[in-house]
Amino acid sequence: MSNRISRTLTVPEGVAGERIDSALTRVLGLSRTAVVKLLEDGDITTAGKAMPKSDRVTAGQVIEVLMPEPINSDPIPLTPIDGLSIIYDDSDIVVIDKPVGCAAHPSPGWTGPTVVGALMAAGYTISTSGPAERQGIVHRLDVGTSGLMIVAKSDKAFHVLKDAFRNRTVDKIYHAMVQGHMDPTTGTIDAPIDRHPKEDHRFAVMATGKESITHYEVIEFYRGVSMVKVELETGRTHQIRVHFSALHHPLVGDTTYGADPVLGKSLGMSRPWLHAAELNFAHPVTGASLHFEAPYPADLTGSLALLSDAVLP
16 A cells, blocks of 8 residues: 655745756755656646656746655654754644754755755645745744744644744744853843845844844853853844844854854854754644753754863853
8 A cells, every 4th residue: 555645835936947856856855866756757747737857847836746655664754854853743833953054945045955845755734824935934043053943734823823923922042152251141132133234145233124132141151152041032034143243242153243263163163053942832723831942963062062171160
């Protein structure tokens, strides 16, 4: 008896114009070889017709994919992306621990793996609410940030969670390693953020920006750096990175926002030292209080090991 599952997906803008084999490789998280075989076997269709691999997809196009049968009788793996793990899963939401190097969803110019693609490839149903390229996504983590992320599986969960984030009733707690010693050791950074006026890939504190509020508390001082617990009241793009850089305490490894590359290299960091460590929120359907924590990944624990003999009294 076949264990194959049919998937219906809407082409996101992030892959519009690409050949079908390339687009589905990115969106579904399958290998190009696997996608090509599905195309050759007529298992990928649109409007009831099999698609040749030379076809190019358009934004919003609805495609049916008969997913390949599992190699053995084991359940479909949670995800084909190394390091992505499922923390919690029910009929309305899935909470994941996202690894570095994985984007939340497809976007122009991004050719790597995505959370949405990984979950779909593993057989998860994702809410169809929201823009095509961000279906099910109620909040995001940067590609270079690891940790906890919620994805909506039902449409009700999507809308309730979007409102919860908008109304700031979700507690988002991060751990960050910043350069220098924070003084004072606790505080609130209230500074509006907007896109950088000269560099599109960056953001900056700007008088004309959107309200952005970050609370922090020092967890530990090390030689030349501080480990801080950060709680976001708002959720602007790059908010933590921008705010600490504006205070002249950029995140270790965050050369985009002024971090010392020599220090980052000495601690084995090739990305900003930032981890989404805790999430606290009410279940969008049952209302139950949920609390999740995610351990540090290997690169962050490795940098801490290098600092362990330099803790200050």
